[in-house]
Amino acid sequence: MTMYIALNENNKLVNIEQVERGLACQCTCFECGEAVIARKGEIKEHHFAHASNKESCTINPESVLHKYAKEVILESMGLMLPALPDSDSEAAWWTFEKLLPEFSLGLIRPDLIGYFDGEPILIEIAVTHFIDAEKLKRIEAFKSKCIEIDLSPLLNSDIAIPSTEATQQILENLDNRRWIYPFPQKQSTGQQITSTSYKITTTLPVTSELQNTSPNWQDYKFKVKGMHLNVRHFASGMVSVNSAYNPEIIAMLKEWKREGIGSYNPKYKSWNYWLPFSEQVLQRLKELNE
Template sequence: MKNSAKIPYGIRNNRLVHISQLTRAERGGRCGCVCPECRTPLEARMGDIVRHYFAHARGTRPCAGGTETGIHLAAKQLIADRKEIPIPLLQAVLEAKDSLGYKHTESKVIFPGHDRQPVDDTKLEFSLGDIRPDLIVSLGQIEILVEVAVTHFIDAEKQQRLESRGQRCIEIDLGDIPRNLTPVELEEHVFNYQRAYWIVNPKIEAEQEKLRPRLQQQIEKANKRIAQANIAREQEEQRQREQHARMEAYFKAQEQKHAELKRQREEEQRRAREKATEQAEIRRREAEVARQLEAKAERHRQQKTWEQERQQLDLHEMRHLAMELFASCQRIHARSGKVATSTRFCLPMARHNLERDIHKMDLEAIPTAVETRTEYDWMFGVPSREWKLVALLGVVYTRESIQSRYWISIQAIERYLGEFGYQPIVALQRAEQLLNTARYYHILAEDPALMALELLPRPLDAIAEFVGELDNFNMIHLLAAKLDELAFIPKPANSWR
């Protein structure tokens, strides 16, 4: 079985031997050493490359603790051979907490520590009842138990037994040292008082008792300072509370004062508004009375003026004018039926726009409904063909009206013709003015001459006749209604007759 455990120490003739203490002639199995842990034969591996070490002989079962056991035994053997021990720092430390939980400490160094303290005698593995220390050393009349810790340290149970006996005991901590140290290097670690510490020493407890009054005094002083600080803090908090209460009372009084001032200002403003409202209402009433008086005076003045104007009217002349206007319209009507329709356009705008609009709407010929004569063709004093074409191409048959499919009223045609420049003949206009005068002055209401003027046509009558012809030739869809409410929707040209 191959074994790779590197052991620095072996036992020969019941004494520990380091690998560096062998000669070349003793390498291999000739070293005569056994394992410190399992006591099986070792071989000295002393090559030229790797650092020398012991290993379990071939054919033996290796153990895991040979290295640590060797170091442990070597340290004990060094102490026994040198008759010296490291004395660790001996210090009494006492701790306590004040009322706030802060830690206070009193300490005293009894012995500062020493690396090599000569001893009178050493005993290895000497049993003391239920305790078997690594060494017992004698220093005068004092015995000190020494424990060398490499892997196994003193546990709580063993420490309790030591404390119950009051036996001085130190422990040397070699747990973290390298495992391949030479005896000289190991000696430096063993005799280093910083690696040793006291497990039990009766002097510590005695010194702690001496330190206890001082620590108690320190705690009392700290608690006194804490109590004084608490009192001062409480007093300061009370002062701040009182100051806060005073400030709160002050601000509350100021707030009430400001609230009262605000209420007074608002009351004054309310009264001022009420007074202003009352004054405004008085002025409004006075203005209303003045307006009514003025309106009454104006009505009286207008009534007086109306009466004066009415008295100045010549009723005979008005009857005569009414008969002349009616006769004039009759003559124009009669003459219009005998005169052939002219193909010329009277208004310059008509001459300029109609040919363009006919071409724009792709009309190959003038629609028959336009050429057809109606009773009131003479209304506008121009050839009926002209104003009918203007109405057709400006309102009835346009790209917008065909696409929108909205209802069109005859008032729209009347407005368009008026904007275009077509007005009723002068006789009709004067007849309308005469009728309006008679109605305004409440005269000649039943006079035959004035009643005859009522029979004369209006522009809407002529437009209604034209719209009727458009419906007859299937150019529009007419909505049957009163004259003033007539409306229609244009139809496409391919449906015309």
């Protein structure tokens, strides 16, 4: 993979087209960490090069996508999750109170751990390596909810990393994720996974012990038809609208849900909308604001 990708001064993935020319990009190599130059001339294809003029590193696209997925989820502090197996729940956006990357839990080390209502949710990001039977046994022994996100189709697509399209696939595509635990009472193979005798000696830190994670969203307050609306605009572009019950407003939000293929989260009583329609929702609320 040509060096089109580097890390900026905040250790975030950036594409060559997103940065300034030369050393002004303030970037380092994704693989070796050495300072790089953004070469953006008019003849050759734009790319990063080591400031020391050493040979370009070979960048692993799987590693790039894996890192980017973790970045996106950490910045958004949530993602869309399918309905829990054997429950009355529905697919919905889960906003986490806290998120921890790469925290070891005894014999397992999930990519991310999100806290939802104080409960840990294990998040595994699969690009080329998926949860095998051995790891599944360890997850079952730990008895915490676990979701696996399959990004292999994104790896083989023409979607750029990073990009808005990639972010949507990571955060919102319900077709590329499944619950690993809890699993349905009846497995697709017709068999149940038996319990194991693994003993987990490392416990998850309680929420109060976690370090603060700066949220990446913007909150708005609007007054529409005499009612106050709390609106959260996430980094992914998603807009979440909370409102006290009012027939006119509920009818309006419901109509927007149908128009933009949004969703309603009964737990938080929120109406959720995604790009590109979410930008229309935000603009409409600004125009309706009294």
